[in-house]
Amino acid sequence: MAKHRIELLEDLRKAGAEGDVDFLREGVKVLAEAMMEMEVSRKTGAGLYERSDERLNYRNGYRERWWDTRAGTINLNIPRLRSGTYFPSLLEPRRRTEQALLSVVQEAYVLGVSTRKVDKLVRTLGMDGISKSEVSRICQELDEEVNRWRNRLLEGTYPYLWLDATYIKARDNGRVTNLAVVVAYGVRETGEREIIGIDIGPSEDGAFWTAFLRSLVSRGLKGVLLVVSDAHVGLINAIATTLGGAGWQRCRVHFMRNALARVSRGAQSMVAAAIRTIFAQPDKDSARDQLRRVSDSLQSRFTNVSELLDGAEDDLLAFMDFPREHWRQISTTNPLERVNREIKRRTNVVGIFPNREAVIRLVGAILIEQQDEWATGRRYFSTESMQKILQCTVEETPAGELQLCGV
Numbered sequence: 509m510a511k512h513r514i515e516l517l518e519d520l521r522k523a524g525a526e527g528d529v530d531f532l533r534e535g536v537k538v539l540a541e542a543m544m545e546m547e548v549s550r551k552t553g554a555g556l557y558e559r560s561d562e563r564l565n566y567r568n569g570y571r572e573r574w575w576d577t578r579a580g581t582i583n584l585n586i587p588r589l590r591s592g593t594y595f596p597s598l599l600e601p602r603r604r605t606e607q608a609l610l611s612v613v614q615e616a617y618v619l620g621v622s623t624r625k626v627d628k629l630v631r632t633l634g635m636d637g638i639s640k641s642e643v644s645r646i647c648q649e650l651d652e653e654v655n656r657w658r659n660r661l662l663e664g665t666y667p668y669l670w671l672d673a674t675y676i677k678a679r680d681n682g683r684v685t686n687l688a689v690v691v692a693y694g695v696r697e698t699g700e701r702e703i704i705g706i707d708i709g710p711s712e713d714g715a716f717w718t719a720f721l722r723s724l725v726s727r728g729l730k731g732v733l734l735v736v737s738d739a740h741v742g743l744i745n746a747i748a749t750t751l752g753g754a755g756w757q758r759c760r761v762h763f764m765r766n767a768l769a770r771v772s773r774g775a776q777s778m779v780a781a782a783i784r785t786i787f788a789q790p791d792k793d794s795a796r797d798q799l800r801r802v803s804d805s806l807q808s809r810f811t812n813v814s815e816l817l818d819g820a821e822d823d824l825l826a827f828m829d830f831p832r833e834h835w836r837q838i839s840t841t842n843p844l845e846r847v848n849r850e851i852k853r854r855t856n857v858v859g860i861f862p863n864r865e866a867v868i869r870l871v872g873a874i875l876i877e878q879q880d881e882w883a884t885g886r887r888y889f890s891t892e893s894m895q896k897i898l899q900c901t902v903e904e905t906p907a908g909e910l911q912l913c914g915v
Contacts, residue, residue, distance in 0.1 A: 537582045540575070544596045548587040551594060566590040574653055591698075591891075595883040651865070654872030657879075662704055662724070665731025666694035667897050668834075669704075669754075670844040671743060673712050674851060676871075678861035680710075687864065688712050689851065689871055690720055693844045697731065697898060699889035701882055703847070703875050704729065708867055714742030721750040733897065734830060736841055738762040739823075758823035759841040760787060763816075770812045779813060782806065787839065792828035796821065833893040847878060 545556060552567060554560035570585040587594060670693040675686040690712070692705035705724050709716040717740075721729075732754040735747050739758050747756055764783060768776045782802045789795040799821055807814040817824075827839040837843055854874050861867045882888075 537584065540582070540584055540596075544584075544587055547597060548589070548594055551589065574656070595880070650869055650873055653876065654869060657876055658706060658868075658872060659727070662728035662730075665697045666702075666704065666729060667697060667731060667733045667894070668695040668838055669729075669732050669735045669751075670694070670841055671717075671735060671737040671747075672841050672844045672848060674848040676708075676852075676855050676861065676867055677859065678867050679863060684860055685710065687867060688716070689867065690717070691844060691847060691851075691875070692720075692724060693847060694729075694732075695888055697894060699887035699891055699894045701843070701888040703879055706868070706872060706875060708864055712740055712742060714745050717743045717746035718749055721746050725750060734826065734838060736827075736838055736844075738841065739766070739820075755826045755829065756823055757826040757838060758820055759839075760824060761840045761842065763820060763824060767813050767816055770816070771810055775810070779806065779810060783817070786824070792825055795825050795828060799825070831893045831896045834889055837888070847875070850874065850878065 548567065549555045551565060553562045553564040556567070566589070568588040568590040571588055573584050573586050575582045575584050584596075586596060671690070672693075673688045673690045676689055677684055678687050679685075680687065687708050688711055689706065689708050691703065693701065694704045695701050705720065705727075707716075707720050707723070709720075732751050734755045734757055735751060736757045736759060737743055737747070739762065744756065747754065764780060767783060768780060771779050782805065786795055786799045786802060789798050799817055803814045803817045806817070827835055830838060851871055851874055855861075855867075855870060861870075
């Protein structure tokens with residue numbers, strides 16, 4: 509076996525030395541796909557087309573993935589599983605040096621750093637220098653990969669959807685402006701989380717949010733039962749317009765900030781403690797009763813907070829219609845804000861982007877990397893807890909949405 513492997517590697521090395529790049533690339537593709545087939549066979553308990561009493565899972569076709577290697581870009585066919593996920597070990601998040609190289613090239617490109625400086629930076633990583641044409645090629649490939657990822661079809665249903673925005677400085681029409689980067693983050697019916705959309709615009713107005721959500725629907729977004737976001741008016745209207753039938757959960761962390769902004773600093777701890785008791789209740793009826801008690805207790809001294817609570821009752825407690833195992837995650841936008849913090853950490857290095865395309869390139873690359881990490885991890889919600897939602901849904905409405913019958 510070792511002898512055959514050595515002979516194969518020698519043939520591949522000679523092919524590369526002789527300039528037969530296509531042969532070398534095809535060889536890498538064959539080896540990679542053979543490795544994936546072996547890994548999937550171990551996961552399913554049976555080989556391809558094999559009948560086995562020890563079978564654990566079934567295959568479910570393939571998905572395409574572009575893989576950048578030293579032999580060039582290879583189009584891999586990655587096996588899919590009927591239940592659960594599979595992510596090839598050979599595509600595990602890149603080695604740190606390669607991540608650093610990619611980051612240097614991206615940041616250098618968007619900052620307009622000279623080719624000579626890029627080459628010097630790459631050499632400090634202990635790697636060979638790269639030419640201007642190589643920088644251009646990598647950036648073009650990044651654009652293509654990000655665009656494929658942004659426009660991919662969405663399969664299955666997404667009962668939970670989080671929406672939020674962060675702001676990044678970029679040059680637009682000759683002046684520096686704050687651009688809104690909006691991100692959609694969903695959990696599939698299988699309990700797996702996924703970043704399903706990203707876009708940029710001049711602000712978070714209703715028209716922009718509506719166009720963004722319609723683009724998600726056109727790509728296949730369906731089955732949304734609960735949308736979690738802050739109380740931005742334009743966003744709320746866009747959700748009602750495009751995702752009819754879905755409930756809306758007002759982020760309770762954002763609500764708390766809004767409430768505390770209406771009281772003096774000295775009273776904030778007391779008011780915050782009172783509001784928290786609402787979310788500590790074991791069920792929705794108890795939470796409603798507690799909300800009204802808290803509202804009544806604050807009425808005389810903090811009338812504006814009391815009115816805020818009364819007006820937000822349904823939106824603050826929408827998460828309690830869903831399985832208790834999900835309450836902590838679906839009551840706030842915290843899951844998505846963690847993603848946004850990573851975006852800010854990486855984009856702060858750049859400072860001011862030269863144009864919108866540069867923003868999409870770098871943020872898209874960050875999110876693809878995050879998605880790959882999730883694909884190798886455990887489910888966000890268990891299959892059992894997700895079944896509680898699926899068992900409590902009725903047929904699709906004329907608008908194409910699922911309705912919850914209660915948990």
